Amino acid sequence: MMTISKKNIKRNGSIxxxxxxxxxxLFNLLFTVDINAAYISNNLxxxxxxxxxxxxxYRVLTLLDTTFEQxxxxxxxxxxxxxxxxxxxxxxxxxxxxxxxxxxxxNFDLRIGKQKVSWGKxxxxxxxxxxxxxxxxxxxxxxxxxxxxxxxAVKANYYLxxxxxxxxxxxxxxxAIYDKNMLAAxxxxxxxxxxxxxxxxxxxxxxxxxxxxxxxxEYDYELMLAYIWDEQPTxxxxxxxxxxxxxxxxxxxxxxxxxxxxxxxxxRGEATYTDGKYYNTNDFNRYQAGVVERDQVKLxxxxxxxxxxxxxxxxxxxxxxxxxxxSIEQEQFTYQMTFLxxxxxxxxxxxxxxxxxxxxxxxxxxxxxxxxxxxxxKINFTIGANYLLKGExxxxxxxxETEYLF
Amino acid sequence: MRKKSVLLIVVVFTFLxxxxxxxxxxxxxxxxxxxxxxxxIMERVYNRDEGDGRASTLKMVLINKHGSQRVRKIRQFNKSxxxxxxxxxxxxxxxxxxxxxxxxxSYQDGRNDSQWIYLPALRKxxxxxxxNKSDYFMGSxxxxxxxxxxxxxxxxxxxxxxxxxxxxxxxxxxxxxxxEDYIYSKTISWVLKDKWIGLKKEFYDQQGNLLKELKVNEYxxxxxxxxxxKSEMENLQNSHxxxxxxxxxxxNPGLDANKFTERNMKLGL
Numbered sequence: 163m164m165t166i167s168k169k170n171i172k173r174n175g176s177i178x179x180x181x182x183x184x185x186x187x188l189f190n191l192l193f194t195v196d197i198n199a200a201y202i203s204n205n206l207x208x209x210x211x212x213x214x215x216x217x218x219x220y221r222v223l224t225l226l227d228t229t230f231e232q233x234x235x236x237x238x239x240x241x242x243x244x245x246x247x248x249x250x251x252x253x254x255x256x257x258x259x260x261x262x263x264x265x266x267x268x269n270f271d272l273r274i275g276k277q278k279v280s281w282g283k284x285x286x287x288x289x290x291x292x293x294x295x296x297x298x299x300x301x302x303x304x305x306x307x308x309x310x311x312x313x314x315a316v317k318a319n320y321y322l323x324x325x326x327x328x329x330x331x332x333x334x335x336x337x338a339i340y341d342k343n344m345l346a347a348x349x350x351x352x353x354x355x356x357x358x359x360x361x362x363x364x365x366x367x368x369x370x371x372x373x374x375x376x377x378x379x380e381y382d383y384e385l386m387l388a389y390i391w392d393e394q395p396t397x398x399x400x401x402x403x404x405x406x407x408x409x410x411x412x413x414x415x416x417x418x419x420x421x422x423x424x425x426x427x428x429x430r431g432e433a434t435y436t437d438g439k440y441y442n443t444n445d446f447n448r449y450q451a452g453v454v455e456r457d458q459v460k461l462x463x464x465x466x467x468x469x470x471x472x473x474x475x476x477x478x479x480x481x482x483x484x485x486x487x488x489s490i491e492q493e494q495f496t497y498q499m500t501f502l503x504x505x506x507x508x509x510x511x512x513x514x515x516x517x518x519x520x521x522x523x524x525x526x527x528x529x530x531x532x533x534x535x536x537x538x539x540k541i542n543f544t545i546g547a548n549y550l551l552k553g554e555x556x557x558x559x560x561x562x563e564t565e566y567l568f
Numbered sequence: 569m570r571k572k573s574v575l576l577i578v579v580v581f582t583f584l585x586x587x588x589x590x591x592x593x594x595x596x597x598x599x600x601x602x603x604x605x606x607x608x609i610m611e612r613v614y615n616r617d618e619g620d621g622r623a624s625t626l627k628m629v630l631i632n633k634h635g636s637q638r639v640r641k642i643r644q645f646n647k648s649x650x651x652x653x654x655x656x657x658x659x660x661x662x663x664x665x666x667x668x669x670x671x672x673x674s675y676q677d678g679r680n681d682s683q684w685i686y687l688p689a690l691r692k693x694x695x696x697x698x699x700n701k702s703d704y705f706m707g708s709x710x711x712x713x714x715x716x717x718x719x720x721x722x723x724x725x726x727x728x729x730x731x732x733x734x735x736x737x738x739x740x741x742x743x744x745x746x747x748e749d750y751i752y753s754k755t756i757s758w759v760l761k762d763k764w765i766g767l768k769k770e771f772y773d774q775q776g777n778l779l780k781e782l783k784v785n786e787y788x789x790x791x792x793x794x795x796x797x798k799s800e801m802e803n804l805q806n807s808h809x810x811x812x813x814x815x816x817x818x819x820n821p822g823l824d825a826n827k828f829t830e831r832n833m834k835l836g837l
Contacts, residue, residue, distance in 0.1 A: 203663055203666070238835070264835070266835060269826070271831070271835075278691060279691060280690060280691040280692045283694075285690075305689065306690075307689055307690055307691070319831070321826070321829065321831050323825060323826070323829070324829050324830065326830060326831060375830070377682075377684065377693070377695075377829070377830050378682075379673065379675070379679070379682055380682075382684075382693075382695050421694075421695045422695070423680065423682070423695060423696075423697055423698065423699075425697070425699055426697050426699040426700065427697065428695055428696060428697055466696075466697070467697075468696070468697055468700060468703075469700065470700065470702075470703060509630070509704070509707035509708075509808075510704075510706070510707040511707065536664075538638075539638055539639075539661075539662035539663070539664065540662070540663070542664070567662075567663040567664055568663075
């Protein structure tokens with residue numbers, strides 16, 4: 163078991179990345195002659211969110227997203243700070259979404275810093291897209307990409323024509339972020355012990371992800387390998403002391419994805435095989451701490467269809483626990499499905515959208531209708547809702563958003 | 569009888585001499601022109617020299633019937649490689665599409681095109697269907713086909729007539745889609761004689777009514793190649809117009825296959 167030092171984790175990881183970034187920037191500036199103009203853009207949003215379950219509850223948020231890009235002769239410096247203000251809570255917050263330096267050469271790129279990377283062919287559902295951990299506190303989810311956290315990493319790309327070999331090194335582990343209430347709901351009278359939750363930032367604890375991707379006439383495909391920590395902790399239980407300890411385990415993942423076009427359809431698929439995944443079990447006699455290690459297989463199939471102003475998309479994801487036993491709390495087969503119907507009007511200025519998300523194991527069906535109007539190229543309006551059509555954990559909202567780009 | 573034959577030869581020879589050598593040449597050329605078919609004219613338009621690749625900036629001005637304007641800017645590159653023509657577009661403005669890129673590989677052997685789009689918010693290159701060439705491009709009055717994606721053999725071409733406009737001779741060619749369910753029932757092109765460049769085109773809807781009209785307002789030689797600089801497409805049924813202005817044009821810019829890759833879509837190099 164790894165020793166814990168939350169302070170050290172944050173400090174050491176940040177120092178490594180910051181030093182590497184500064185050295186790279188210095189190196190780059192020394193060898194740069196041609197400097198292009200910087201590009202700065204801002205996205206200011208005002209969002210009003212009304213909780214349908216609690217008529218007294220509403221939130222008014224102001225969000226400012228700034229993008230700064232500076233191109234040098236063989237590199238790009240990218241900085242994306244984010245500011246928010248919650249009028250209801252009277253809370254201001256700021257964070258650096260991303261900050262990285264991308265160095266590029268003939269057939270080689272190197273990106274260093276805090277960044278987001280997307281893998282695979284799925285939209286929203288996670289199979290091979292394991293680079294960035296998720297943040298489940300961002301609710302309601304307005305865009306799938308918002309659910310991922312940026313990570314400190316070094317990304318190296320080597321190009322062979324239309325093919326790419328990508329290696330990502332994450333020196334520090336970053337877990338998924340959960341709402342405290344979600345965890346509390348699963349404690350069942352146990353006390354929580356977070357002493358085993360952290361992973362110390364050491365070389366042996368760093369994470370590696372490798373991907374080979376190719377674009378071709380008929381097929382695009384990706385093959386991936388990952389040696390990472392499970393972003394979701396497994397709850398180890400001590401029945402005597404009535405203590406629950408969240409623990410992250412090492413995972414070895416191998417997988418791939420593809421997409422291909424058949425007439426007006428685009429077919430997509432993803433698959434992974436995971437070794438080292440832990441699940442909770444009720445059989446404390448056979449399995450210490452109520453956890454058991456089982457391999458896992460994930461399979462995803464998706465289809466997109468577009469005709470004139472219409473766009474349709476459907477995905478189904480199956481997760482299978484191999485050598486499953488009845489005592490394992492999670493079912494052997496679990497399914498998630500997504501459906502999207504989108505239609506554009508008025509020369510792409512008005513977009514109407516209905517997306518559905520179904521989680522079969524939770525018996526939860528979420529509908530997300532949305533209408534977005536592009537008033538000018540700088541001002542947009544969006545009205546939408548997140549509405550649970552089936553399920554118990556209701557958190558229904560309607561929202562209205564204005565967006566100003568400058 | 570023999571005297572009559574000799575006399576006839578002398579008369580014909582004298583007539584030919586009197587009409588002059590140029591007249592003979594003109595007659596031969598006219599005979600050739602009379603034989604040229606609509607397909608041959610359009611072949612020459614399609615196969616006009618476009619150099620070994622091209623880089624340019626495209627500005628699109630969308631104008632509605634009230635005169636309100638929206639501007640889109642794209643930097644684009646294209647080049648033919650053996651059996652495939654590759655094109656990559658980088659969207660520069662408006663701000664909400666900046667960083668988006670689009671890539672098309674068009675195969676000369678009749679296979680379906682391959683198309684991808686890169687959306688910076690998703691950080692992902694996505695394959696998209698290349699079937700819907702009759703979709704409108706970025707809310708403009710141009711479909712993907714109108715932008716140059718349509719292939720010669722997808723229409724039957726017929727020379728209707730020759731017309732003289734402002735002292736220049738044009739071939740007027742009617743093109744009818746081979747597939748009946750196409751967005752247009754026919755198009756009519758005005759092709760400038762000897763230069764093989766289309767300067768006007770009419771698009772008819774499925775009911776046979778005039779839907780759109782494309783006019784070239786300016787063309788010039790760039791790097792020795794005749795290039796359309798300014799054109800305007802007008803939808804006559806809803807009075808919406810789109811102007812296209814090409815700038816920063818460079819032929820033979822030394823593009824290699826690495827320009828048309830996933831890496832470039834993401835980096836926008």
